[in-house]
Amino acid sequence: MDKTIPAIIYRFGEGVYINLTNRCPNLCVFCIKTKWNMNFHGNNLNLVGHEPNSGEVVLALEKELSKAPFKEVVFCGYGEPTMRLDVLLFVAQTLKGWRAQAKYPPFAIRLNTNGLGNLINHKDIVPDLAAVVDAVNISLNAQDASTWKKLVRPAQEFENGYEDVVEFIRQCVRQGIKRVVVSCVDKTGADPQAVEKIAHACGAQFYLRSFLDEEH
Numbered sequence: 001m002d003k004t005i006p007a008i009i010y011r012f013g014e015g016v017y018i019n020l021t022n023r024c025p026n027l028c029v030f031c032i033k034t035k036w037n038m039n040f041h042g043n044n045l046n047l048v049g050h051e052p053n054s055g056e057v058v059l060a061l062e063k064e065l066s067k068a069p070f071k072e073v074v075f076c077g078y079g080e081p082t083m084r085l086d087v088l089l090f091v092a093q094t095l096k097g098w099r100a101q102a103k104y105p106p107f108a109i110r111l112n113t114n115g116l117g118n119l120i121n122h123k124d125i126v127p128d129l130a131a132v133v134d135a136v137n138i139s140l141n142a143q144d145a146s147t148w149k150k151l152v153r154p155a156q157e158f159e160n161g162y163e164d165v166v167e168f169i170r171q172c173v174r175q176g177i178k179r180v181v182v183s184c185v186d187k188t189g190a191d192p193q194a195v196e197k198i199a200h201a202c203g204a205q206f207y208l209r210s211f212l213d214e215e216h
């Protein structure tokens with residue numbers, strides 16, 4: 001992989017990551033994309049305005065997946081993947097098909113998200129997600145709406161979105177997504193224990209994240 005050209009696909013740990021977009025309605029105080037100059041562990045994730053279409057993503061995946069073992073494929077990027085819902089669903093469905101054909105050794109399909117996908121897409125996207133992904137990691141990051149707004153700094157259109165994110169978590173669990181994990185970034189002024197309680201009340205798992213981990 002040439003790490004200088006913008007990466008649609010990159011590897012981290014045992015995962016293969018898909019970078020669909022650099023757009024995001026939030027501007028989290030802990031977001032590393034600007035701090036790290038759109039670089040992630042040697043990968044240039046700056047798509048410079050060209051968001052890959054489904055065909056480009058599928059081609060890039062086919063090239064990458066046969067190169068080395070992997071345990072999961074993750075929609076992540078340096079942006080919010082549900083901003084590209086159509087591409088996300090098409091690619092996830094393609095991955096599911098490959099898995100059914102045992103084209104590669106068994107792997108999981110995961111989405112990392114800020115949980116605003118229903119508001120972004122003006123509809124309930126959870127049923128479509130539940131049909132194609134095994135796991136969803138949702139960055140909640142705050143125990144209440146005012147802390148969330150302060151830390152996540154959503155665009156005006158989304159500034160009342162905290163309860164929608166919590167409801168998104170609940171729906172992911174209710175609609176049968178196998179692994180739903182709520183995260184909170186450490187040392188931001190939020191109360192991780194309170195966030196953990198909310199996660200468990202929703203039926204989700206909890207993960208305390210260092211801001212140097214993967215994005216979201």
Ligand code: SF4
Nearest residue numbers: 024026028031114216
């Ligand atoms: S951390 Fe994730 S949700 Fe927050 S601004 Fe960065 S890309 Fe968006």
